[in-house]
Amino acid sequence: MANSHIQALNPSTHKDLKLNVDPLFTYTKTIQFTPLHVNEFAPASTCYPIYFIKDRATGKLFSVALFGLEEKENLFYSDTQWRASYVSESMQCWPFTMAKTSDNQWSPHIDTSSPLLSNDQGQLLYKSGRPSETLNTTLQRLQQSYQQKLQSMAFVEWLLELKLLKPVRLGMKYLSGEKSIINGMYSIDASALQQLPPDALSLGHKHGYLAPIYALLASHYNLYDLIRLKKTFSKRPISSLQLIESE
Amino acid sequence: MNKSVNNIIIVGGGTSGWISAAILAKKFASIQGAPKVTLIESKSVPTIGVGEGTWPTMRNTLKRIGITETDLITQCDATFKQASKFEGWVTGDKSDVYFHPFNSTKGYPRINLANFWGQDSEIDASFSRAVSCQESLCEQGLAPKLISTAEYKDLANYGYHLDAAKFASLLKNHCLTKLNVKHIEDQVVDVKTCIAGNISAVVTQHHQTVHGDLFIDCSGFSSILLGKALDVPFISKQHILFNDSAITAHVPYASEDQSIPCFTRSSAQPAGWIWDIGLPHRRGVGYVYSSQHCSDTQAKKQLQMYIGTQSVPTEFRKISFKAGHREVSWKNNCVAIGLSAGFLEPLEASALMFVETAATMLADQFPATYESMPSCAKRFNHAFIYRWHRVIDFLKLHYVLSQRSEQYWRDNREASSIPTSLQALLEDWKHMPPSDIDFASQLDLFRAPSYQYVLYGMGFKTNFAAAKHTLDNSELANKFFDLRQQEQQKLSIRLPKHRELIDKIHQYGFMEI
Structure with missing residues (x-):
């Protein structure tokens, strides 16, 4: 991991750390996306538009819930309460996350820069060298989430192989008259999906891929909610948002 | 004779042979009853293996034949090429440097920025810096794209540098495993012609006689079909381009x-x-x-x-080598592609681009029958004679604008060595910068921006003051000068170092989307 704040969880290094809870998820205040696993598509689709974006370091695609319409914008964050009913696994686990160690193995890590961690107040992560009950629950959650991550990667590979993904561009018009374009997101190509041969379709069904595909397609109607939130809360309200058909 | 063209025989298996095979086979892959492609190559004939640089056109060619960009980069030791940097071509001094980037001048073809650059002394003195951000990207050692940019897409225009031998084997492997090209490994020892002058078959050393309807000569400098069997004369251009x-x-x-x-x-x-x-x-x-x-x-x-x-x-x-080309590239039922059709020095890396262009034109205008062959040949020859002629002018331009004092360079400036067509253009450009009017033909491979990069990079003087009346849209020009500036700032921050991107491609590969 390039980020040195992200450290592999270790009972001796982190024995004095105490954890606090933040129902506002303040760490997401300037985060435009959060990673989402394929098993979360159905519940997340009730609140957020779901897309794929590319990892800057590797170029690989992964799925995310969209929180804002410009860089560093999170329209679901407020200083009184989170403006949606579903909260993603990765947000619930934070400041814990799965990351790769130097020998390329996935293991539980912790973001030591998180304000949720301190030496003075909160619940101790470890009690006499053993994980606390809260930490244990989180570790189990991370383990499950890692399995989901692998399944999500397989899901993306399947979509790519069948050429079911396409770039999406959204054109945004501000009330001021200015225009901008949201680039770099990818979605499932609904017309390519319609053309899919029956055997590919039945394989997708067998893997449980069809439900998340339809959840993702339906989730895009949440863009209306993002427009509403942006009109209500943003300093730069918009007048319209449109899908731009690819070149 | 209304015989249909069913069998294409390619003789020679260098990059020219395999690119031609791939383009034709791919074109015909989904068409029922389409012609079959066979390539005969000899183990004992080494490929020239020069031409380690390509044009940006190679991206489309590879995409078209179905090779991924990741395979190209990882299997052919390929890197990206965004420009040529010419050092010492004008005076030979240390400071004597100019760039010919692959990016067009900003705003081209909507606007001809050369005019505005020439008028305004406040704009950067270097033409290529003023009208394109690519010189700056090159100087900073940056790649033309990100690992997250889709394959064959760019943020700055690019071609490739590659290992030609590995490139030929990637193409060969693709042709044999994916495109159903038939492969005969043997040496052609004789060529059979019939009374009409067509080639009917080639005789190989160990295998049988191989019959075909259309023969493609990719045999390199030896030009065994077009040059030797069909006697098409070689037109030397050594009196213009001296390098041999x-x-x-x-x-x-x-x-x-x-x-x-x-x-x-x-x-x-x-x-x-x-x-x-x-x-x-x-x-x-x-x-x-x-x-x-x-x-x-x-x-x-x-x-x-x-x-x-x-x-x-x-x-x-x-x-x-000898600078020059065959009088025609297509005679009867034989088309030469690559060195067998002609060769000019690699100054602008145009050799592979000529192969791509020729094979693509042949595939797109493929003669269905013998009857249609003469008209296909006529069109093909017209296009390539025109192109040879224009490329020779463009290459010679690099020499005539030099002020170097060695005998070689002085000889290069002798009026007798400069084609009259180039002399006429240089006369025109004293009064007006190169524009689309000078390159009206769709067949032109080098267009106004390329000529401008070389002319103004080498200090050619156009009387811009006299061309002032042509400046009708300074507002648009300023917009494009600003855009160029913004683009340079944005890309300088976003783009990775060239080696860093190459390493990442080896590790992760590019996405198709």
Whole structure:
């Protein structure tokens, strides 16, 4: 991991750390996306538009819930309460996350820069060298989430192989008259999906891929909610948002 | 004779042969009853393996035949090329440097920025810096795209540097495993012609006689079908382009992580010029010179001097060639593609681009029957005679604008060595910068921006003051100068170093979308 704040969880290094809870998820205040696993598509689709974006370091695609319409914008964050009913696994686990160690193995890590961690107040992560009950629950959650991550990667590979993904561009018009374009997101190509041969379709069904595909397609109607939130809360309200058909 | 064309026989298996095979086979892959492609290559004939630089056109060609960009980069030791950097071509001084980037001048073809650059003394004195951000990207050692950019897409225009031998084997492997090209490994020892002058078959040493309807000569300089069997004469252009020899070498990097230039360095020498191309694990260098003006020993010494004493070069090779082309590329039922059709020095890396263009034109206008062949041939020959002619003008331009004092360079400026078509253009451009009017034909491969980069990079004087009346849209021009500026700032921050991107492609590969 390039980020040195992200450290592999270790009972001796982190024995004095105490954890606090933040129902506002303040760490997401300037985060435009959060990673989402394929098993979360159905519940997340009730609140957020779901897309794929590319990892800057590797170029690989992964799925995310969209929180804002410009860089560093999170329209679901407020200083009184989170403006949606579903909260993603990765947000619930934070400041814990799965990351790769130097020998390329996935293991539980912790973001030591998180304000949720301190030496003075909160619940101790470890009690006499053993994980606390809260930490244990989180570790189990991370383990499950890692399995989901692998399944999500397989899901993306399947979509790519069948050429079911396409770039999406959204054109945004501000009330001021200015225009901008949201680039770099990818979605499932609904017309390519319609053309899919029956055997590919039945394989997708067998893997449980069809439900998340339809959840993702339906989730895009949440863009209306993002427009509403942006009109209500943003300093730069918009007048319209449109899908731009690819070149 | 209304016989249909069912069997295409390609003779020769270098890059030209395999690119032609791939383009034709791919074109016909989904068509029922389409012609079959067979390629005959001899194990014993070595490929020339020069031409380690491509044009941006190669991206479309590879995409079209179905090779992924990741395979190209990882299997052919390929790197990206965004420009040519010309050093010492005008005076030979240390400060004598200009770029010919692959990016068009900003706003082209909507606007011809050369006019505005020439009028305004406040704009950057370097033409290429004023009208394109690519010189700056090259100087910073940046790649033309990100790891997250889809394959074959760009943020700045690019072609490739690659290992030609590995490129040929990637193409070959693709043709044989994916495109159903039939492969015969044998030497052609005889060519059978019929009374009408068509080639009916080629005879191979160990196999049978191979019959075909259309023959593609990719046999290299020897041109065994078009040149030898069909007697199409060679038109020499050595009186215009003097270079006829090259000494090449491989140069190792000082360290594994040394930066890779994202451009071809082209450095003028007393009797020619040296190319310098950066691949991931080595550089490829070569001195192209005129044997009339320089002995082989001198040339090798000159190349050694260029390389310096820091690194030990290997694999010295000497190549001889003649500048020129066959009178026609297509005669009867035989088309020459690649060196068999002609060769000009590699100054603008146009050799592979000629192969791509020829094979694509053949595939797109393929003669269905013998009856349609003469008209296809006529069109093809018209296009390529025109192109040879224009490329020769463009290459010669690099020499006539030099002020170097060596005999070779003075001879290059002798009026008798300059085509009258080029002389006329140079006269026109004294009064008006190159524009689309000068390159009206769709067949033109080099267009106004390329000519402008070379002309103004080499200090050519156009009387811009007299052309003032043509400035009708300064507002638009200013918009594009600003856009260029913004683009440079944005890309300088976003783009990774060239080697960093190459390493990442080896690790992760590009996405198709």
